[in-house]
Amino acid sequence: MERNNSYDEKPAVMVTNDDGIDAPGLRALVRVLVSSNRFRVLVCAPDSEKSAVSHSITWRHPVSVKQVDINGATAYAVSGTPADCTSLGISEALFSTVPDLVISGINMGSNCGYHIIYSGTVAGAREAFFNDIPAVSISYDWVGGKSSVDDYILAAEACLPIFNAIIAEVKNKSYPLRGFLNIDLPTDLANHKGYKLTKQGKTIFKMGWRQITSERQGGKMLSTMEMESDSSARTEIDTSTIAGGDLFFQREVRGAQVDDDDTDQQFLQEGYITVTPLGALSQAETDYVSYFEEWLPSAVQRFSSSAL
Structure with missing residues (x-):
């Protein structure tokens, strides 16, 4: 799969989400990306809300695609899931080039801990990772009565340095493709405590x-x-x-x-912008794997013998 190799033109960034193409989080993200004048902005997002669909895909039925007018971007609304949208958007069936970076979000609500598994937002980025394309999922810890749609602009602006850094590494062919990033932004974003590299917890x-x-x-x-x-x-x-x-x-x-140790949820609640590297699957804990090293041969031998 060939990406945009000509950096005489702007690198291509594709945006998707799970809240739907009309969601204020996506529109704010696109607005900031376009305003930066650094990227060619592509949008391929669900035509309606698809929250908590995880990494489900449309398999037996076709999806419908409709062009949508978003200022400064080439945008399409798709009847499928976030994973469908990313897969279609990077396939060159819809856009003329493969994006250099896929950004999924900005989600209404945090995606930390085990909620990462349920998240359609995270799945949008994970699908890009499956195809060796740099990807970031972004979520804002929306709290009713405290948050406003203006916070999405702040969230997008806070992530812009990360996008720029990734694109610079991609240009230099030095960006690692062994995982993708999940970013969560705190509710009081205007007073955040900085960026914190974290690990996925169990919240x-x-x-x-x-x-x-x-x-x-x-x-x-x-x-x-x-x-x-x-x-x-x-x-x-x-x-x-x-x-x-x-x-x-x-x-x-x-x-x-809720976790009480050094994990994504804890640092998010403390007011940090959390940056969590993720892979395709969560690995089992070491002691759990060790248990089965002795258990499996013993179980097979014992129950095979008893069945005779």
């Missing part, structure tokens, strides 16, 4: 389910998956009230597991 919201009366009552799950728990909404199920016997349930948060 996760513990999820449950509650019955709702209809599919319409469910509403939208924020990409952060930070929903308020309403234990009073959990009631006995009365199937006689459900037309046709259909039951409807929606996820809800019933607690959280």
